[in-house]
Amino acid sequence: MNEEFIPYGSQWIDEQDIEVVTETLKSDYLTTGPKIKEFEDKFADYVDAKYAVVIANGTAALHAATYAAGIKEGDEVITTPITFAATANSVLYQDAIPVFADIDPKTYNIDPESIKENITDKTKAIIPVHYTGQPCEMDKIKEIAAKNDLIIIEDGAHAVGATYKEQKIGSIGDMTTFSFHPVKNMTTGEGGMITTDSKELYDKLLKFRTHGITKNHSDYINKSHGPWYHEQQELGYNYRITDIQAALGITQLGKLDIFLARRREIVNRYNNEFKDIEGLIIPEQLEKTNSAWHIYVLQLELEKLTAYRKEIFKALRDKNLGVNVHYIPVYFHPYYQSLGYEKGICPKAEKLYERIITIPLYPKMADQQVDEVIKRIKSTITNYQK
Numbered sequence: 001m002n003e004e005f006i007p008y009g010s011q012w013i014d015e016q017d018i019e020v021v022t023e024t025l026k027s028d029y030l031t032t033g034p035k036i037k038e039f040e041d042k043f044a045d046y047v048d049a050k051y052a053v054v055i056a057n058g059t060a061a062l063h064a065a066t067y068a069a070g071i072k073e074g075d076e077v078i079t080t081p082i083t084f085a086a087t088a089n090s091v092l093y094q095d096a097i098p099v100f101a102d103i104d105p106k107t108y109n110i111d112p113e114s115i116k117e118n119i120t121d122k123t124k125a126i127i128p129v130h131y132t133g134q135p136c137e138m139d140k141i142k143e144i145a146a147k148n149d150l151i152i153i154e155d156g157a158h159a160v161g162a163t164y165k166e167q168k169i170g171s172i173g174d175m176t177t178f179s180f181h182p183v184k185n186m187t188t189g190e191g192g193m194i195t196t197d198s199k200e201l202y203d204k205l206l207k208f209r210t211h212g213i214t215k216n217h218s219d220y221i222n223k224s225h226g227p228w229y230h231e232q233q234e235l236g237y238n239y240r241i242t243d244i245q246a247a248l249g250i251t252q253l254g255k256l257d258i259f260l261a262r263r264r265e266i267v268n269r270y271n272n273e274f275k276d277i278e279g280l281i282i283p284e285q286l287e288k289t290n291s292a293w294h295i296y297v298l299q300l301e302l303e304k305l306t307a308y309r310k311e312i313f314k315a316l317r318d319k320n321l322g323v324n325v326h327y328i329p330v331y332f333h334p335y336y337q338s339l340g341y342e343k344g345i346c347p348k349a350e351k352l353y354e355r356i357i358t359i360p361l362y363p364k365m366a367d368q369q370v371d372e373v374i375k376r377i378k379s380t381i382t383n384y385q386k
C-alpha cells in the first residue's frame with residue numbers, strides 16, 4: 001500500500017514569507033515595531049473594519065473581546081457547541097457563563113431560533129462561530145442582538161476572507177476575532193486579530209494586550225510624573241505578538257485571495273465528486289454567503305451506510321488520509337461536565353457530531369493529491385453502502 005499521507009490542513013510558506021521574516025530579524029525591532037501597525041492597518045482595510053488589533057493568538061483575541069465587551073461574573077453568553085473549546089473558554093475567562101444554543105442542521109452554524117430560546121435577563125453577548133468558514137445568518141443574529149441589547153462577538157477563526165451579503169466577515173458584529181494558527185487560512189505561526197468599528201472597544205483591546213497599561217497622555221487618570229510616565233489602569237495581560245510574526249502576516253495576507261481561490265477550486269471538485277455518492281452529504285451553503293472554506297466537512301448519512309463514523313474514519317486513516325473531526329461538542333469535555341453541563345442540551349449538534357468527518361483541504365494541495373483524496377474516499381464509502 002504505502003500511499004502518500006495527506007493531512008487535513010497545512011500552511012503555505014514561500015520564499016517571500018521567508019525573506020520578510022529574515023529582514024525583520026535583522027531590523028531594530030523584534031517585537032512591537034513598525035510591522036505591527038502595518039499589519040493591523042492592512043488587515044482592517046482587507047476586512048473593511050475601522051480598527052484591527054493584532055494579538056498573540058486566536059484564543060487571546062477572544063479573551064480580549066469578551067473583556068472589552070465588559071463580560072463579567074454571572075453574565076451569560078450564547079455560543080455554539082460545534083466549535084473549538086477556546087470560543088466558550090473566553091467566556092469562562094471572564095467568570096461568565098457560556099450558554100450553548102443548538103445548530104441549524106443544514107449549515108451546522110448556530111441557529112438564530114435557538115439563540116432566541118436561550119436568552120435570559122443575564123444574557124450579555126452572542127458569539128456566533130462561522131464554522132468551516134461559512135458565515136452565520138448575521139441579519140437574524142443582528143436583529144436578535146438589537147432587540148435584546150446584546151453585543152455580538154464573531155469568532156471568525158475559520159472565516160478570514162468570507163463574505164456575507166457582500167460584506168466581509170470582520171466588518172459586521174461589534175467585534176470579530178481571527179486566528180493565524182498554521183492550519184487556518186493564513187498564518188503567523190501563532191497569532192490572532194480582533195477587528196471593530198468602535199474606537200472605545202479598540203482602546204480597551206489595545207490596553208488589554210499590554211497589561212492594561214497606557215502611554216497615551218490624554219488618557220491618564222493621574223498627573224504625569226515625566227517623560228517616562230505610563231499608567232496601568234486595568235488588569236491586562238502580555239498578549240503581544242512579535243514584529244517577526246506581523247511581517248509574516250503581511251505577506252500571508254497579500255496572498256490570501258490566491259489561497260481562497262485555490263480552496264474554492266478544490267471544494268468545487270469535492271462537491272461535484274461527492275454530491276451523488278450514497279451515504280455522503282456535502283456541505284450546504286446559504287445563498288449570499290461566500291465561505292472561506294477553512295475546512296471541508298463531509299456528513300455521513302448513517303441510515304444508508306453499514307458502519308458508524310468511527311469505523312469509516314479508521315478506514316480512511318488506514319488509507320493514509322489525515323481525516324479529523326471538528327468538533328467534539330464543547331460541553332462533552334470533562335471540564336465542562338465538571339461545571340454541570342449535561343449531554344442532551346443541543347440534540348442537533350450532538351447528532352451532527354456522530355456523522356462528520358473533516359477531509360484534507362489546503363491551498364497547497366496538488367491536483368494529483370485532490371484526485372487521491374477523492375479516490376480513497378469513494379472506494380472507502382462504497383465498501384459501506386447498504
Ligand SMILES: *Cc1c(COP(=O)(O)O)cnc(C)c1O
Binds near residue numbers: 060129
Ligand atoms: C483555531 C480556533 C480558535 C483559537 O485560535 P488559536 O489561534 O489556536 O488560539 C478559536 N476558535 C475557533 C473556531 C478556532 O478554529
